[in-house]
Amino acid sequence: xxxxxxxxxxxVHVQLKTATKLFCGCSTKFGAxxxxxxxxxxxxxxxxxxxxxxxAVNLAILTGLALKFKINEFARFDRKNYFYPDLPKGYxxxxxxxxxxxxxxxxxxxxxVKKEIGITRAHLEEDAGKLLHSGSSGQIGxxxxxxxxxxxxxxxxxxxxxxxxxxxxxxxxxxxxxxxxILQYIGVSDCDMEKGSLRCDANISLRxxxxxxxxxxxxxxxxxxxxxxxxxxxxETARQTQCLDSGEKTFQETRLFSAEKGTTTAMRAKxxxxxxxxxxxxxxxxxxxxxxxxxxxKKTLVELPAVRRSRFVTAYGLPEYDAGVLTxxxxxxxxxxxxxxxxxxxxxxxxxxxxxxxxxxxxAGKDIxxxxxxxxxxxxxxxxxxxxxxxxxxxxxxxxxxxxESADPEDVVKAKGxxxxxxxxxxxxxxxxxxxxxxxxxxxxxxGKDKVIGNLVGKVMKExxxxxxPGLVNKILKEKLSN
Amino acid sequence: xxxxxxxxxxxxxxxxxxxxxxxxxxxxxxxxMLKFVEKLKEVNTDDIEPTxxxxxxxxxxxxxxxxxxxxxxxxxxxxxxxxxxxxKIPKIME
Ligand SMILES: [Zn+2]
Numbered sequence: 001x002x003x004x005x006x007x008x009x010x011x012v013h014v015q016l017k018t019a020t021k022l023f024c025g026c027s028t029k030f031g032a033x034x035x036x037x038x039x040x041x042x043x044x045x046x047x048x049x050x051x052x053x054x055x056a057v058n059l060a061i062l063t064g065l066a067l068k069f070k071i072n073e074f075a076r077f078d079r080k081n082y083f084y085p086d087l088p089k090g091y092x093x094x095x096x097x098x099x100x101x102x103x104x105x106x107x108x109x110x111x112x113v114k115k116e117i118g119i120t121r122a123h124l125e126e127d128a129g130k131l132l133h134s135g136s137s138g139q140i141g142x143x144x145x146x147x148x149x150x151x152x153x154x155x156x157x158x159x160x161x162x163x164x165x166x167x168x169x170x171x172x173x174x175x176x177x178x179x180x181x182i183l184q185y186i187g188v189s190d191c192d193m194e195k196g197s198l199r200c201d202a203n204i205s206l207r208x209x210x211x212x213x214x215x216x217x218x219x220x221x222x223x224x225x226x227x228x229x230x231x232x233x234x235x236e237t238a239r240q241t242q243c244l245d246s247g248e249k250t251f252q253e254t255r256l257f258s259a260e261k262g263t264t265t266a267m268r269a270k271x272x273x274x275x276x277x278x279x280x281x282x283x284x285x286x287x288x289x290x291x292x293x294x295x296x297x298k299k300t301l302v303e304l305p306a307v308r309r310s311r312f313v314t315a316y317g318l319p320e321y322d323a324g325v326l327t328x329x330x331x332x333x334x335x336x337x338x339x340x341x342x343x344x345x346x347x348x349x350x351x352x353x354x355x356x357x358x359x360x361x362x363x364a365g366k367d368i369x370x371x372x373x374x375x376x377x378x379x380x381x382x383x384x385x386x387x388x389x390x391x392x393x394x395x396x397x398x399x400x401x402x403x404x405e406s407a408d409p410e411d412v413v414k415a416k417g418x419x420x421x422x423x424x425x426x427x428x429x430x431x432x433x434x435x436x437x438x439x440x441x442x443x444x445x446x447x448g449k450d451k452v453i454g455n456l457v458g459k460v461m462k463e464x465x466x467x468x469x470p471g472l473v474n475k476i477l478k479e480k481l482s483n
Numbered sequence: 484x485x486x487x488x489x490x491x492x493x494x495x496x497x498x499x500x501x502x503x504x505x506x507x508x509x510x511x512x513x514x515x516m517l518k519f520v521e522k523l524k525e526v527n528t529d530d531i532e533p534t535x536x537x538x539x540x541x542x543x544x545x546x547x548x549x550x551x552x553x554x555x556x557x558x559x560x561x562x563x564x565x566x567x568x569x570x571k572i573p574k575i576m577e
Pocket of ligand 1: 021024025026037038039040041042043154
């Protein structure tokens with residue numbers, strides 16, 4: 001047991017799902033040719049004036065409602081001033097004192113225990129541009145020159161800042177998963193880390209148990225997957241433990257995570273400490289968020305993952321585990337519910353989705369929305385098993401064809417002659433053959449070694465190419481052996 | 484009270500290289516500005532709400548509808564240097 005308590009806070013930036021940028025009508029579409037989504041506003045040309053995108057505000061408030069935030073009646077924007085080549089205006093329009101959302105919370109489950117994590121604030125801000133560095137490494141330190149693409153400037157981001165309430169890398173991982181799940185449910189963001197629509201910076205410090213005040217925090221940047229966040233935090237926990245054990249002081253710094261090495265390294269210290277000289281943005285007016293506006297947005301709020309999860313347990317009788325896995329992603333939960341509307345064997349549907357379907361999708365790198373197996377066909381497979389037309393073992397074979405060829409399971413069963421053999425006479429004949437070929441095993445069984453019957457069942461199934469009904473094989477085999 | 488260190492700090496933030504006589508001049512000028520603000524502080528504002536903006540408007544928003552962007556050539560027209568459809572800039576890290 002460590003002597004130190006781990007203190008973690010997370011800053012998550014999500015790109016809101018708008019068609020246009022936060023302060024201008026340029027497209028936010030990912031992957032366009034460089035600098036083709038620009039205009040006087042997002043290029044920061046002199047005299048251009050920003051106008052706030054109403055949809056972005058609505059999505060920020062919707063997020064606020066889903067995460068149990070207090071929605072501020074008056075919200076406003078501020079200028080955060082700093083020079084960097086990806087920021088054409090020389091300042092970023094963000095929110096300091098009056099963000100849209102304050103004091104939210106998110107419940108996570110860790111080792112079966114529920115825990116509430118405070119969320120300090122959620123504020124709207126504009127994204128910066130993208131830099132490409134010359135040189136073979138592509139690293140900024142080695143580059144003689146850099147290229148700037150301003151398509152991303154002014155894209156709406158919601159920065160969600162947690163309280164330092166997380167106590168382990170595992171809790172941080174759970175928090176990110178739960179947050180992403182909610183944001184995807186309410187449709188405010190794709191949360192696609194590969195496309196940069198979700199980014200995470202982590203703050204971590206350690207303190208001896210019992211110490212009230214926090215030690216200086218280390219900020220970790222450059223982490224591009226939830227697993228990497230966890231790995232980076234685990235590395236930092238070990239590194240800071242070593243520092244404290246050897247009597248060194250930790251100090252406030254920013255460190256970069258390298259996924260290849262699994263380590264963090266100190267960023268070159270800045271000459272000046274952060275001094276952003278925030279002041280109220282003079283080009284934008286105050287936002288008065290009325291009760292009526294909030295009520296209107298509330299109407300678009302959907303059932304959230306935690307609520308849906310309990311409903312899956314009560315309404316479909318699914319185990320907690322199944323309900324958790326299925327509802328973690330809205331798309332999977334929706335898929336399950338379409339199936340459940342067609343067939344009442346809910347557990348069988350859940351098994352097929354969690355086992356076969358998720359496995360095949362993952363291996364193929366596909367999204368559930370592009371699943372070649374449609375709910376109608378998945379349900380047909382359930383019925384084929386339930387009516388003893390095929391065994392669950394054969395169902396695995398059928399599923400592969402359903403996935404690879406988008407096939408109807410009934411067609412697969414017919415075309416490949418996979419119908420289960422349920423005729424007692426036919427099964428009996430196969431058994432007779434197997435018994436005749438394996439006198440040694442039969443003798444063992446008769447001498448009292450009941451276990452070897454499994455061996456015989458296996459041989460019968462193999463002889464029948466998996467088509468014999470396992471129940472029937474067991475029954476007839478026992479009858480024949482007791483004679 | 485504005486010190487030489489304050490001016491040095493602001494100069495770094497503004498990415499300005501100042502000459503020796505600039506420090507003397509700016510220290511004096513910034514000091515005068517502060518004095519002026521001190522004068523404003525004499526006004527009684529007890530009954531006045533803190534104000535972030537003097538524009539008597541609120542909730543000015545636009546619908547999320549796409550508008551025309553620049554052609555790339557126009558966007559890059561005034562760039563001191565460009566390459567592959569990007570703005571090209573000198574070394575960032577010394
Ligand atoms: Zn624009």
